Amino acid sequence: MDILIGGVSARGLAESAVQSGLRHRIVTVDYFGDFDLGLLCTYRSIKRDLNLPYDPGYLIQASAGLTFDALMYVANLENYPSVVEVMAGGKQILGNSPTVLGLVRDPVTFFECLTNAGISAPKIIIDSEPLDLDFSIRWLRKPLRSGGGHGIAIHLPGDRLETGFFLQEYLDGLPYGAVFAADGRDACLLGISEQLIGRTEFGADDFRYCGSILGPMGTGQAEWGDLVDRIRQVVRAITREFHLVGVNGIDFILKGKTVYPLEVNPRYTASMELVEWAYGLNIFKTHLDACQGRLPDFDLFAYLDAGCFGKAIRFASRDMIFHDPRWWFDRGVRDLPLEGEQIAQGKPICTAFSRGHNRSECYNRLVRAAAEIEWTCLHTTTHIEQQHA
Structure with a gap:
């Protein structure tokens, strides 16, 4: 089967597809062309x-004239069901349908689902002219x-709520994500990760997503098991309500022991390649199987002692030129620009990875890797050439 993968960045899912060993021809359309x-x-x-x-x-426009039998999509096409439908052109969509996308990505519908299922949720306001807004709530x-934290900001008294935006209660907790496979009726939890948001170590700010760390985060066995059970209940309830299929993600805030789901990403997500690395599951194959009603025989709780696995997107602190992508590729760095490509301040450079026995070790290695990438890009190719010698 010829499969087209489309979205902002197709590299992660395309790499999973190639590594799956399945004999599908993969063609992609995305923005970066890494x-x-x-x-x-x-x-x-x-x-x-x-x-x-x-x-x-x-x-x-980019996919016009390409030959394919089925479409897979990645971020941020979950927000554009009509684009998914047009790109598919009547061919098979391997994932959630445009109709499902329209429902699960609607905040009112999603938060009503949580309330009806007895799942804690932040307050939201959709009205463009909110009356008597309670500013005891942040x-x-x-x-x-939404996607990747772009466009999110604190709403201050006197601010207007523009068309295309809504208000969500700010919860002072830890940002997490979970990924799962779904068959339309049931779900299998595949991983839970801390989300790295607005970290200046990686050149990010505000609410911008800049990476993930997969693993138990130093919690005890009982506490980790309790969190796994609670997230399993959440993803199963959401799957049943929206008939989700394939691999999906959910963002949530963990405040104390309470899980507050924020949104569903009904497609391949950024942390899924960490699941592949840590637990040996091929996400591309898992996605195809789940779309056909087959969930993996997988128990996340069995990986309590696997350690932590991380990825971080390094954003440019100033304008720079990228050199020697092959050298960086051989060192395990991904999402690489072409040789001599100019990277503007604030734009992503590439993605670094690390692993550690615990969260601190994993995170510190990511910080060091990100610093090396930035330093090398700002100091010509001498650093690399010396290491080639």
């Missing part, structure tokens, strides 16, 4: 082939088409 994506499959890039900024609609202003 160096390492070109090592995996045929691709088209909005940035390189169309010389345009990212817009989901341009994925339609509010976040979030885009209805």
